[in-house]
Amino acid sequence: MLSARCPNLYRALHTASLRPSAIKLLQVQSLPLKHAPSRDTSTSKRTATQKLTATSTHSIMSKRASYERSEIGHTTTKRAKQVDENLPYDQLQEALGAQDEVKHVTKVAHWFHPKDLRIQDNTALHHASELAQSSKKPLICVYVNCPADESWHGTSPARVDFMCEGLKIMQKELNHLNIPLVFLECEDRKKIVPTVIDWFKEQNVSHVFGNFEYEIDELRRDIKLVKESGNGIQVSIYHDQTIVEPGTMLTGSGKPMKVFTPYHKTWLSILKEQPQLLDTSPVPAANPSSFKEELKDLFDSPAPKPAKDKQFSSEGERKRIRKLWPAGHAAGSKRMDAFLQKIDNYAATRSNPAKDSTSRMSAYFSAGMISMREVVQKVADYNHGSTDFTESSAKNGVYSWVREIVFRELYRQTTMCTPHTSMNMPQNLKFDFVQWEDDEEGWEKWYKGTTGEPFIDAGMRQLHHEAYMHNRLRMNVSSYLYCNLLLDYRRGERYFAETLIDWDLSNNTQGWEPSYTVFNPVSQAERNDPDGDYIRKWVPELANVKGKAVFAPYARLSSEEFEKLGYPKPHVDWKKTKARCMERFKRDMHDAEP
Numbered sequence: 001m002l003s004a005r006c007p008n009l010y011r012a013l014h015t016a017s018l019r020p021s022a023i024k025l026l027q028v029q030s031l032p033l034k035h036a037p038s039r040d041t042s043t044s045k046r047t048a049t050q051k052l053t054a055t056s057t058h059s060i061m062s063k064r065a066s067y068e069r070s071e072i073g074h075t076t077t078k079r080a081k082q083v084d085e086n087l088p089y090d091q092l093q094e095a096l097g098a099q100d101e102v103k104h105v106t107k108v109a110h111w112f113h114p115k116d117l118r119i120q121d122n123t124a125l126h127h128a129s130e131l132a133q134s135s136k137k138p139l140i141c142v143y144v145n146c147p148a149d150e151s152w153h154g155t156s157p158a159r160v161d162f163m164c165e166g167l168k169i170m171q172k173e174l175n176h177l178n179i180p181l182v183f184l185e186c187e188d189r190k191k192i193v194p195t196v197i198d199w200f201k202e203q204n205v206s207h208v209f210g211n212f213e214y215e216i217d218e219l220r221r222d223i224k225l226v227k228e229s230g231n232g233i234q235v236s237i238y239h240d241q242t243i244v245e246p247g248t249m250l251t252g253s254g255k256p257m258k259v260f261t262p263y264h265k266t267w268l269s270i271l272k273e274q275p276q277l278l279d280t281s282p283v284p285a286a287n288p289s290s291f292k293e294e295l296k297d298l299f300d301s302p303a304p305k306p307a308k309d310k311q312f313s314s315e316g317e318r319k320r321i322r323k324l325w326p327a328g329h330a331a332g333s334k335r336m337d338a339f340l341q342k343i344d345n346y347a348a349t350r351s352n353p354a355k356d357s358t359s360r361m362s363a364y365f366s367a368g369m370i371s372m373r374e375v376v377q378k379v380a381d382y383n384h385g386s387t388d389f390t391e392s393s394a395k396n397g398v399y400s401w402v403r404e405i406v407f408r409e410l411y412r413q414t415t416m417c418t419p420h421t422s423m424n425m426p427q428n429l430k431f432d433f434v435q436w437e438d439d440e441e442g443w444e445k446w447y448k449g450t451t452g453e454p455f456i457d458a459g460m461r462q463l464h465h466e467a468y469m470h471n472r473l474r475m476n477v478s479s480y481l482y483c484n485l486l487l488d489y490r491r492g493e494r495y496f497a498e499t500l501i502d503w504d505l506s507n508n509t510q511g512w513e514p515s516y517t518v519f520n521p522v523s524q525a526e527r528n529d530p531d532g533d534y535i536r537k538w539v540p541e542l543a544n545v546k547g548k549a550v551f552a553p554y555a556r557l558s559s560e561e562f563e564k565l566g567y568p569k570p571h572v573d574w575k576k577t578k579a580r581c582m583e584r585f586k587r588d589m590h591d592a593e594p
């Protein structure tokens with residue numbers, strides 16, 4: 001079982017098959033009051049790098065100063081097991097199946113969520129459109145803007161802005177089709193469902209469509225929607241986030257697969273046999289122009305703006321992030337086309353962060369600005385029209401990239417079938433018993449990128465500057481946080497959520513799943529950033545350090561040379577803290593309560 005022997009599946013596979021060691025890297029945004037990062041406002045004596053780091057940290061971080069229950073608080077292992085035994089997904093399916101059919105169509109509504117922000121190949125929207133067309137009734141769209149929900153989840157300012165920009169684009173696209181997109185404001189996340197139901201009733205909507213979100217809160221939201229909508233409204237929910245439906249890939253004993261290798265193998269054979277899984281749906285058909293007058297009050301709904309605690313700290317930052325991550329389907333599609341020009345090199349270069357050779361599509365996937373079907377169809381077109389993505393048939397780059405998509409698909413199945421993983425609980429519940437340290441100095445150095453470990457600091461500084469971090473660094477900074485600093489991994493997980501533009505609960509919780517593998521930041525850097533270019537780019541204090549000293553300047557330079565750099569010495573001794581971590585895990589981990 002994955003959870004027993006190998007909790008961090010992704011890391012274990014990449015460690016075992018590609019590299020002997022690896023590390024993780026992360027960032028944090030919201031902290032308990034006592035953990036609140038100190039905000040150094042004096043910039044006069046900083047070096048160029050320090051300015052970059054401090055400014056970026058300040059600007060991307062949330063303005064909130066305390067952790068709440070939602071942030072790193074969590075339930076008991078006993079409760080976690082109970083939740084797993086009575087899946088919210090099954091409850092939702094049951095509620096959907098128990099609805100009376102509503103035969104008379106009055107109006108059809110599609111409810112957009114933060115993970116399906118596109119009108120192209122949107123499964124539920126497509127079905128909504130078909131019903132509207134066949135019954136000759138209007139299609140209307142809605143999005144509930146609930147800043148409290150974003151704060152609860154820790155959504156970063158970069159991601160909130162990205163979504164707001166995406167919503168504006170969609171509203172315009174839909175307007176051209178005479179379909180209104182209405183934004184409802186909701187202050188309290190518990191009132192999302194009543195708010196939207198009141199609106200459906202007010203608008204005389206008979207049929208509501210939406211796509212599944214697999215996290216526990218969102219499944220519970222939809223259960224409430226179905227149960228409280230009443231007899232006059234029929235709710236339909238579709239799978240849209242993945243190519244192969246979560247929950248359908250089962251082991252011989254009928255349980256959802258958890259282990260990557262068999263999941264991957266089965267996934268590849270399904271795709272090979274069923275290329276139609278990549279079929280895409282058209283954009284919704286236009287409402288007849290006659291409806292425009294009837295619906296006119298719905299067309300001028302002002303698009304949401306980031307809430308106070310989700311704003312960029314400066315115009316400069318907004319411009320920088322928007323330039324790096326232009327919102328919308330067209331931008332995502334263009335980026336994917338550009339990536340296909342270099343996908344052949346992906347297998348060879350993907351782990352070298354200096355090469356920047358990955359697709360950088362994650363922000364578009366996490367907000368659903370482009371569908372996985374559309375993107376993988378592009379890859380199939382490149383693959384001579386074939387959906388055979390097996391290692392023996394596809395080019396290395398294609399095989400490797402699709403393999404990452406399969407991780408993403410498996411992680412959605414895990415979120416759906418192991419709901420406790422969206423409750424701030426590790427997948428391997430034994431890790432919940434680990435007694436974490438309270439090293440606040442280490443914490444502050446970690447998120448500021450001043451640990452004295454160049455590879456770690458480079459990753460954290462990239463995160464602050466780009467609201468993004470290369471996967472190899474995510475692996476390294478996370479390992480450093482919970483293994484070497486022995487800080488609760490949930491703090492890092494939360495920091496990532498509040499900082500990344502591509503935050504995605506399934507990928508993030510699985511990426512942060514604690515593991516026994518302790519990455520060595522020096523050997524990781526030597527292996528993956530062999531010329532030290534990535535470190536020199538993000539840690540300018542080390543820009544002029546020659547040769548291998550850049551990977552461990554404190555150990556490899558004379559004390560005079562090191563002093564001149566203005567770079568901190570390592571906060572911890574890697575070997576000693578690795579040993580401490582192993583002892584602690586061994587001492588504390590035990591079976592969860594029955």
Ligand SMILES: Cc1cc2nc3c(=O)[nH]c(=O)nc-3n(C[C@H](O)[C@H](O)[C@H](O)COP(=O)(O)OP(=O)(O)OC[C@H]3O[C@@H](n4cnc5c(N)ncnc54)[C@H](O)[C@@H]3O)c2cc1C
Binds near residue numbers: 359511
């Ligand atoms: C600690 C940690 C936290 C992470 N948090 C997130 C997160 O919040 N959001 C997120 O999208 N990814 C997360 N990842 C996974 C991965 O780091 C990013 O998806 C990847 O770096 C995004 O860059 P890319 O789009 O260029 O990826 P590419 O290498 O081009 O890969 C293509 C796509 O495959 C998927 N993918 C790639 N690597 C992984 C992976 N390890 N696990 C699951 N899916 C993957 C992503 O959707 C990605 O966009 C995390 C990984 C770790 C180790």
